[in-house]
Amino acid sequence: MLFVGDDWAEDHHDVEVQDETGRRLARARLPEGVTGMARLHALLAEHLPGDAEPSQVVVGIETDRGPWVGALVAAGYQVFAVNPMQVARYRERHSTSGAKSDTGDARTLADLVRTDRHRHRPVAGDSDTAEAVKILARVHQTLIWDRQRQVLRLRAALREFFPAAIAAFDDLHAGEALELLGRAPDPARAARLSRSQIAAALRRAGRRNIDQRAEAIQQVLRAEQLPQPAAVQAAYAATVQAAVALIAALNSQIRALEGEVSESFHQHPDAEIYLSQPGLGTVLAARVLAEFGDDSDRYRDARSRKNYAGNSPITRQSGKKLVVLARYARNDRLADALHRQAFCALRASAGARAYYDELRSRGTGHHAALRQLANRLTGILHGCIKTGTRYDETTAWAHRTQPAAA
Missing domain, CATH: 1.10.287 (Helix Hairpins)
Structure with missing residues (x-):
């Protein structure tokens, strides 16, 4: 395995290549574009055996878009897009001096994907239509x-x-x-x-x-x-x-x-599933599809999709103190679209309206209730996508209405 840290800038990339023990094998500054990508491939080929697979190269970089990232994914490398805040915290884990440099960040990224890549999400393989x-x-x-x-x-x-x-x-x-x-x-x-x-x-x-x-x-x-x-x-x-x-x-x-x-949205095979969801018109459905993507392996379960959406709460506990808070570190575009969907669903779905009214009767505020409703609708969307079925009002809310009827 080779581990590559890529600290990117507008016109160049500082890269460091490490082996499985963390020993530095190479370091270079590569220009942006075809020339730089060719030099990166040649640099990796020098340290890989002839029968190696591209998936044996793991790359850490602080962005998930652009032609450079697309070329890395197309080459078959494992690419991890790491949030810059996480990289900064990882840097502080090994140094408290506050020193920072492009080569140092490349080394930090290589170390991060070598030791902690199981904690991060690889770049999603969305289709061209979804992109x-x-x-x-x-x-x-x-x-x-x-x-x-x-x-x-x-x-x-x-x-x-x-x-x-x-x-x-x-x-x-x-x-x-x-x-x-x-x-x-x-x-x-x-x-x-x-x-x-x-x-x-x-x-x-x-x-x-x-x-x-x-x-x-x-x-x-x-x-x-x-x-x-x-x-x-x-x-x-x-x-x-x-x-x-x-x-x-x-x-x-x-x-x-x-x-x-x-x-563009209606050309996607999942368009009808998204449009069947309560509260989603063409524009909102397109925004939700765009931000979630269509990589079938990106979300392990409904909880993973809800966490990415940012509607599920976070818990902070220390000693006897326990606080449940809204999640603000999230994709704002997706959160905005789902919040609007929840508001529109109050008229489009009787089950959504009943769930919202129940939350309000407990003393939950309007926006908090909409956030919880959006969280529930995200789980329903996940089930529809995984099974390839359109939204059904009875199936979605029967587990809440049957006990009340009994």
């Missing part, structure tokens, strides 16, 4: 987060000189709000908007009760408010127009990417 869904779903979610940041900045600017706009539009990234604010970004121009102009914007945005809404918006925009100096108002108006243009562009790209996410 494509992951890329698209993550970019789609990132654009939504970026839009929310821009909306909050727009709201902060409006609050400083045009608070009537905040009162007039419930949703600042809606089509009518962006159109009217782009046309009238300050109180003076907004007050001159006619009811027909407002109604036309509402109609193009697909709203209902257009006449009533147009009248209400016009009244709010024409109400008196404390003014800002003309120069300050002009500066804020330019800020609003820039923010409106950014949010409109993000809206367009989010809609386009949503179609790409849906198309």
Whole structure:
């Protein structure tokens, strides 16, 4: 067996090769790309017997994505993606001086996979379809987060000189709000908007009760408010127009990417199983599939999947003190998707609603109850995937309803 520690950077990799006793066999700095990968293969070949298998090489690296990691997995090596925090703690296990270097980190990674690889998870062998869904779903979610940041900045600017706009539009990234604010970004121009102009914007945005809404918006925009100096108002108006243009562009790209996410997700063989789960639509199901992956060997059991999801609690015990806490070291994208699924499942599943109500009756808070419901739904999803069956309401919750009926 050979053990390789790979401390990666943007343009190079510091690697150290060890044998089973921890003796250093080689150390090198390799460039990123094809040339560096070829040199790594040649370096390992110098220390492996001719009949050795690629699986006899174990690699530790602090990332699980990118072409370099893909090439390592394709070569047949055992690749372990180690969390940088775990590497830092392992470094402190052997040294308290605080010294750190790239070559030292490569040695730490090699030592870690040589002695403690049974404590870590190898890089998942997800399919190309799942990887494509992951890329698209993550970019789609990132654009939504970026839009929310821009909306909050727009709201902060409006609050400083045009608070009537905040009162007039419930949703600042809606089509009518962006159109009217782009046309009238300050109180003076907004007050001159006619009811027909407002109604036309509402109609193009697909709203209902257009006449009533147009009248209400016009009244709010024409109400008196404390003014800002003309120069300050002009500066804020330019800020609003820039923010409106950014949010409109993000809206367009989010809609386009949503179609790409849906198309890619429906090509996956497990798509129907995910869509059968209560509370999961196409976008949320794509996010859950993307973050869980589809490697059949990645999760030993439902508990392993729940722990990765971050919804199962953690216990801290010392002496007579025992505390059960929520798990915050987790995949935030997956946790967000499962939390939303749990909330939507309250209407989609009678069993989920009964379980949530039971938790609430015990005094559990809303978010804690949703977290526990998400944990239960994750276990149900795991069973459906392992057996290749769609969700069934009776099967999923019969073990809770039968004792109550008896």
